[in-house]
Amino acid sequence: QPDYLLTSYYAYKENGDLLKAEVLISANHSASMMQVWFATSLTQGVRQLEHEMVQDLYSQFGSDVVYVGFTGTYTNNIEAKTLTEQEVIHSDAIVIPVSFVLLALVVRSWRMIFIPLVSIVVTASYAGGILYLIARYWLKVTSAAPAVIAFLIVALSFDYSLFILTRYREEIQAHGRTPFEALGLSVRHSGHVIMGSGSTLTLCFIGLLFIPI
Incomplete structure (x- = not known):
């Protein structure tokens, strides 16, 4: 042969x-x-x-008329990886600064806007590690997965931070609570909403593992 x-x-x-x-x-x-x-x-x-x-x-x-190139699984994987990295960088370069500006206008505190930043960094680290282990030892992961994860991390970090921080600011300014009291009330009233939303999304994505799409 x-x-x-x-x-x-x-x-x-x-x-x-x-x-x-x-x-x-x-x-x-x-x-x-x-x-x-x-x-x-x-x-x-x-x-x-x-x-x-x-x-x-x-x-x-090669010229403007003649193109020489090659294709195949290996080439497609390289192109998909490159395009995914470019999409994530391009979208985050626009979305994250705009989100920070909007969050700062709502909470009116430059210190509070660091909370979603920490959330993004920590969540991205955990998600990247878990995705690596899944791709290496369990399932074949599509090249679109990193981009989807990046979008979800940014969206949910700002969304859930907005729930907590607006409630925290309201408790301090409108009701005269101490920071500790305001934090406890924010978690009590907004925490269950975040937990319910996050749990629902988690179950939905776990369900996708068993649906051949």
């Missing part, structure tokens, strides 16, 4: 297999693909060679 197998439009055409040949070429015959299968033992070592080969081909033949 050979260590690799190469197929192309011209190879199939020379062998008389026109049906398979047409699959590897565009309708107007302006683009074509080659398929290369490597033995498992060669897969790791050949990846770097793939990148070097494509870069060399593009430097020789």
Whole structure:
């Protein structure tokens, strides 16, 4: 059994297999693909060679008219990872500052706005560690998972902080409570709302583990 197998439009055409040949070429015959299968033992070592080969081909033949590239599971995984990182950075660069400004306008305290920041950092650390363990030892995790987690962390951190902090500020300014009393009342009145909402979301996401979507 050979260590690799190469197929192309011209190879199939020379062998008389026109049906398979047409699959590897565009309708107007302006683009074509080659398929290369490597033995498992060669897969790791050949990846770097793939990148070097494509870069060399593009430097020789690439232009605004001719594009040289390659695709496959490994390439798709790299692209998905890169796009996910870019999306998270781009969205957080906009969402987080705006959220901090809005929260500061509501609670009117620059010290209180550090609470959701601490929540984001701690939650992201825990979530990243748990996601790593799940992906490594249990389930195959989609490339969209980190972006979804990042959005949820930011949204829920500010949302739940807003519940607690607005109640805390109200107890101090409107009712003249001490900080300790205001904290206790905030947890008593707003804490069960946060617990109920968080528990519902947790159960929903746990349920998704058992639904093939």
